[in-house]
Amino acid sequence: MADLESIKRFLKNYDGPEMNIMEVCGSHTAAVAKNGIPSLLSERIRLLSGPGCPVCVTPSSYIDRLIELSGKPDVCVVTFGDLIRVPGSEGNLAEARGRGGHVKMVYSPMDILPMARKNPDTVFVFAAVGFETTTPVYALLMKEIVQGKIENIRLLTALKTMPPAVDYLCMNGARIDGFLAPGHVCVISGYRGYEPIAEKYSIPFGVAGFSGAELLIALCGLVHDRGHGVVKNYYPIVATRDGNAEARRLADEYFETAPAYWRGIGMIPGSGRVLREQYHMFDAGSRDLTEDRKANPACRCDQVLTGKLRPYECPLFGRVCTPMTPQGACMVSQEGSCFSYLANHRRD
Amino acid sequence: MEGVVTTAHGSGGSATGELISDIFAKEFHNDMDDAAVLNTGDGTQIAMTTDSFVVTPQVYPGGDIGRLAVCGTVNDLLMRGSRPLYLTAGFILEEGVSFSLLRRAAHSMAETAAEAGVQIVAGDTKVIEGHTGSEPGLYINTAGCGIMDGWKRPDGTAVRTNIAAENARGGDRILVSGTLGGHHAVILGSRLGIDVDAKSDNAPLTDMVGNLITSGIRIHAMRDVTRGGLGTVLKELAEASGRVFSIRDEAIPVSSAVADFCRMMGLDPLYMGNEGKMVCIVDRRDAEKALAVIRRSRYGQNACVIGEVLEAEERKMPGTVIMKTAVGGERMIGVLQGEGLPRIC
Structure with missing residues (x-):
């Protein structure tokens, strides 16, 4: 393999056909900005941020349902911090909490267990949002709940899987000439699932790590493979073709595949995970959350998520819509593309 | 301003600013x-x-x-x-x-x-x-x-200082007094039950600041690096002075324990809170002396020069902070966005 300096020279001086390369992992979005990757690329290589942040693709009805639950006297919503300011169709969980709603922030789903044991008269609802990487953790939580016969925990799930969404983007999104495949997701689910998509659309996929050098190596590979439907692993130290079988087995024990609703995109068949039939008593009503209404009709998150619009091209970006006053979900989470572009002053 | 107070209003970011300007400053008639x-x-x-x-x-x-x-x-x-x-x-x-x-x-x-x-x-x-x-x-x-003017030289005469955020000028060197993120990592680690091999840096910087001022170093600007982290402080100082700050990622001091913790948690040391660190912007000619003075002061042994102040030019707008990344890219640094970690101080 060529050394890093020649890779950098190649990427900076590239003058072939224009390439749009999309990353579909929030950690990649953050790593691209943190390492100043756009400044190292030729103007003919453009990076797009896809729907890689689980919080950003959660439909408004999901947030509305959490707000509704938090207002019930004997219910407490338990969530990761980044969900707390995601706008529903009206308001967010932070405001609901300010009005007396029961919302607790935790850093790990397991933190819900001691809460539930200590307060048996309250029903604790975990806002189970995430991709393939987080689902096994919820499965572990389910195992604890079932084995410990804990009756006052429910999950409100918005669990998603990436390959069907990538397939959807290839069909319906902006023109994409290459994908940085999500390194962490591939550790769990493997990259085998991207192979049929690569082949179908003749688009290269590069499984990438998160350091500056790892990103550049994968980008260089994608540019070389332009037009070829191949999946290559540039993160072999942890990512494999088949992923982590044990984590997948655990996830499959409690969750099954279902259609999922993506904010701004709509329903994508087979792109979600929900609790299996026999565990329905632990579900807080996840299956019927299909509605997706914008809090602000001018919000363009849908076009940002599909690579049709750069975050800064949205009329609300940085003016009406900021991390403190997010109008759309992409501005909320640190991994959201709008947040990342704003925080890092990106204009590429 | 409608509605109720949320944790965002305590973050030290833009929501806090609105709270102060809309409610307190209006009544108290000053900048607060x-x-x-x-x-x-x-x-x-x-x-x-x-x-x-x-x-x-x-x-x-x-x-x-x-x-x-x-x-x-x-x-x-x-x-x-x-x-x-x-x-x-x-x-x-x-x-x-x-x-x-x-x-x-x-x-x-x-x-x-x-x-x-x-x-x-x-x-x-x-x-x-x-x-x-x-x-x-x-x-x-x-x-x-x-x-004010309370620091005395060895001969007993008072030192008059002129330290203000707007005083940074082209050629000045930017110093940081030690490794970043310790306090933030320790507080977050304690809450998560994760053992971080670090200690809070909470410390009074009296010895360091006193030594700098009385040694005759031309200090142009000085700021403690607290809640918003180094990134926020540098951006605010660059904007106040109308200059461009150029810093190197590799020069920014972070202990290996904090760096590991950050990698694990997806945090950026540049935006982590500290309680005993400062940024000091000094005349280029005094940079080496300032570094030596800080390093021999209490809590300053890991001080570093992290970059320099440039005059603004066409390509580099006033108030810009540019970081040269380890891989050779350029990254624009802004203030901390979002809530940060609540109840860190």
Whole structure:
């Protein structure tokens, strides 16, 4: 393999056909900005941020349902911090909490267990949002709940899987000439699932790590493979073709595949995970959350998520819509593309 | 401004700014800065400030809320160039706070005040009902005053300083007084139950600032690096001066324990809170001397020069902070966006 300096020279001086390369992992979005990757690329290589942040693709009805639950006297919503300011169709969980709603922030789903044991008269609802990487953790939580016969925990799930969404983007999104495949997701689910998509659309996929050098190596590979439907692993130290079988087995024990609703995109068949039939008593009503209404009709998150619009091209970006006053979900989470572009002053 | 207060209003970011400008500054008819410099009428000037401390946990590796309550106020006074002299202490205690915790906090305050060369001269105590189900709260407010031009050379003459955010100019060097993110990592680690091999950096910077000022170094700007992290401080200083700051990622000091913790948690040391670190912008000709002075001062042994100040030009707008990344890219640095970590101080 060529050394890093020649890779950098190649990427900076590239003058072939224009390439749009999309990353579909929030950690990649953050790593691209943190390492100043756009400044190292030729103007003919453009990076797009896809729907890689689980919080950003959660439909408004999901947030509305959490707000509704938090207002019930004997219910407490338990969530990761980044969900707390995601706008529903009206308001967010932070405001609901300010009005007396029961919302607790935790850093790990397991933190819900001691809460539930200590307060048996309250029903604790975990806002189970995430991709393939987080689902096994919820499965572990389910195992604890079932084995410990804990009756006052429910999950409100918005669990998603990436390959069907990538397939959807290839069909319906902006023109994409290459994908940085999500390194962490591939550790769990493997990259085998991207192979049929690569082949179908003749688009290269590069499984990438998160350091500056790892990103550049994968980008260089994608540019070389332009037009070829191949999946290559540039993160072999942890990512494999088949992923982590044990984590997948655990996830499959409690969750099954279902259609999922993506904010701004709509329903994508087979792109979600929900609790299996026999565990329905632990579900807080996840299956019927299909509605997706914008809090602000001018919000363009849908076009940002599909690579049709750069975050800064949205009329609300940085003016009406900021991390403190997010109008759309992409501005909320640190991994959201709008947040990342704003925080890092990106204009590429 | 409609609605209710949320945690975002306490983040130190834009929501806090709105709260201050829409509600407090309007009624109090001033800028409501961190610290004010006041004329006493006889030509002397004093600096005055106040700060409240709500950190959880109240005791953490390397310190506790008592030490923090002294450091925060002392450092605010120091950054104005003043010599801190007196503090007051107000305690708000929830029912159930243990005497041993209170004793520990008071002892830390006394010890830290002695180290910082200040006296705690007045105080107040209130007790309120606690919240069921959560640890009883202990909250401390400290107010302090310091004397401007209060630093004396070895020959006894007073040093007049002209330290202000807008004073950074082209060619100046940017120094950071030590490794970043320790306090933030320790607080977050304690809450998560993760053992971080680090200690809070909470410390009064009296020795360091005193040494810098009395050694005749031309200090143009100085700022303690607290809640918003180094990135926020640099951006604010660059904007205030209308200059361009150029820094190198690899030059930014971070301990390996904190760097590992950041990688694991997806955090950026550039935006992590500290309680005993400062940025100092000095005339280029004094940079080496300033580095030596900080390194031999208390809490300054890991100080580094991290970059320089440039005059703005066509390609580089005034107020820009550019970081050269390890892989050779350029990254624009802005202020901390979003909420940050609540109740870190």
